[in-house]
Amino acid sequence: MEHNETVELYQPRHTLIGRDSITRIPDFLRRLNAKKVLVITDKGLVKIGTVGKVTSVLDEAQISYTVFDGVEPNPTTRVVYQAFDFFKSNDCSVLIAIGGGSSIDVAKAVSILSANGGKIEDYNGVNKSAKQGVPVIAVNTTAGTGSECTAAYVVTDEASKSKMLMVDPNCLAFLALDDPMLMVGMPxxxxxxxxxxxxxxxxxxxxxxxPTPYTDALALEAIRLVSRHLRTAVRDGSDMEARTAMCWAEYMAGLSFSNAGLGLVHGIAHQLGGFYNIPHGLANAMMLPRVMEYNRPYCMGRLASVAQAMGEKIDDLSADAASKLAIEAVRRLCADVKIPPLCETKFRMEDVDTLAKNALADTATLTNVVRPTLDDVKTIIAKTYFEGVVMKKVNANG
Ligand SMILES: [Fe+2]
Incomplete structure (x- = not known):
């Protein structure tokens, strides 16, 4: 990027990060003069009591609300319209999303539909809505998606099973909230x-x-925090230092990609989610090392910095050697936190042509450091799959 160009940056209007930050939600609802609030979430979070922690804050502040708990992973257009009908029929004016990417993405879609009308498909792509959406308070319960702080949301087309990525500043949250206390129960x-x-x-x-200097700084610190704290957060979910560090990491990573872009890992992961309902984080984790290998010749210096941020010693190494350490560090981290291989999912090699074609057309792929060919993408997916098959055989024999 030429840094003499003007860059427009996006972020949520307000942000709260830290322990018990949910207790501040009523202050923000008063600023919005909210009469009735729609809580958008999923049944799992209701069951384990996470939603109750937030709604008890609303009860205490005597704020009127109703709950839509029909969000499913990789939410489809059908779920968006169900939530939208709920919002209209209950005469709500503010949305509180409680969840990971799925609930927050549904709330963003409802927000845009409420203010702009039409069908959700109309907003597929970049900057397609005319008006600011109705206010969204995005309460993040997983330290990952970054959806609470980004200007993007993903909805799966019910009929084609392909994912639509909407990039639209009008969906930015009024308040983004990351409270590590909501994450302690995450498995x-x-x-x-x-x-x-x-x-x-x-x-x-x-x-x-x-990339820009702003997104670079956010990204490198996020990489450093994940590398230092994710293993602990996985091993001991009640470790508040690790949980809080992961809140910062995911928020900063979210701001970084929302203001820069993503790449082919997400381009492929979006298809794996849409086709087989593979959870988004897992799909990314499975594809990340191979896509880094593919991209490496075009960004060795930058991958050397990634290696350094991950704690690798690169002082006397060439960019070529140091960049390889970044990929090794990612593989080690994925293994340590027990990411399963692609061959243990519903993925089938016979779908590889369609998946690769859709991945190439995915908005996330547009900002990959190099433009891949269809064969490149097919090869990356196939290598990832067969690598897992071989590893399983080795482990079974070993
Ligand atoms: Fe993601």
Whole structure:
């Protein structure tokens, strides 16, 4: 990027990060003069009591609300319209999303639809809405997606199963909130997958084709925090230092990619999520090392800095050697937090052509450091798959 160009930066209007920050939500609802609030979430978070922690704050402040708990992973257009109908029929004026990317993405979609009308498909792409959406308070419960601080959301087309990525500053949250107390109950596998999602955001933003000094600083610090704290957060979910560090990491990584871009890891992961419902963080974690290998010749210096941020000693090494250490460090971290291989999912090699074609057309792929060919993408997916198959055989025999 030429730094004499003017760059427009995006962020949520307000942000709260830290222990018990949910108790401040009523202050923000008063500023919005909110009469009735729609809480958008999923049944799992209701069941484990996370939603109750937030709604008890609303009860105490005597704020009127209703709960839509029909969000599912990789939410489809159907879920968006269900939530939108709920919002209208209950006469709400503010949305509180409680969840990871899925609930926050549904709230952003409802926010845009409420202010702009039309169909959600109309907003597929970049800057497609005319008006600011209705206010969203995005309460993040997983330290990964960055959805609470980004100007983007993803909705799966019910019919084609492909993912639509909407990049739209009108969906930015009025308040983004990361309270580590809401994350203490997250199981290790989810902590791992969402943590690697945050790492992927930071790495893809750092090596993308349009980084800025601002997004570089956010990305490198996020990479450093994930590398230092994710293992502890996975091992001991109640470690508040690790949970708080992961909140900062995921927020900074989210701001970084929202203001720079992503790359081919997300381009492929979006398809794996849409086709097989593979959780987003896992899909990223499975693809990240191979895509880094593919991109490495085009960004060796930057990958050397990634290695350094991950704690690797690169002082006397060439960029070529140091950049390889970044990929090794990512592989080690994924192994330590027990990311399963692609061959243990519903992925089938016979779908590789379609997946690769859709990945090439995905908005995230547009900012990959180099423009891949269809064959490149097919090869990356196939290598990732067969590498897992071989590893399983080795482990079984070994
Ligand atoms: Fe992501």
């Amino acid at each position: 290790p596998s989810l902590t791992a997958a969402t943590g690697i999602d945050a790492l992927t955001h930071a790495i893809e933003a750092y090596i993308c084709s349009v």
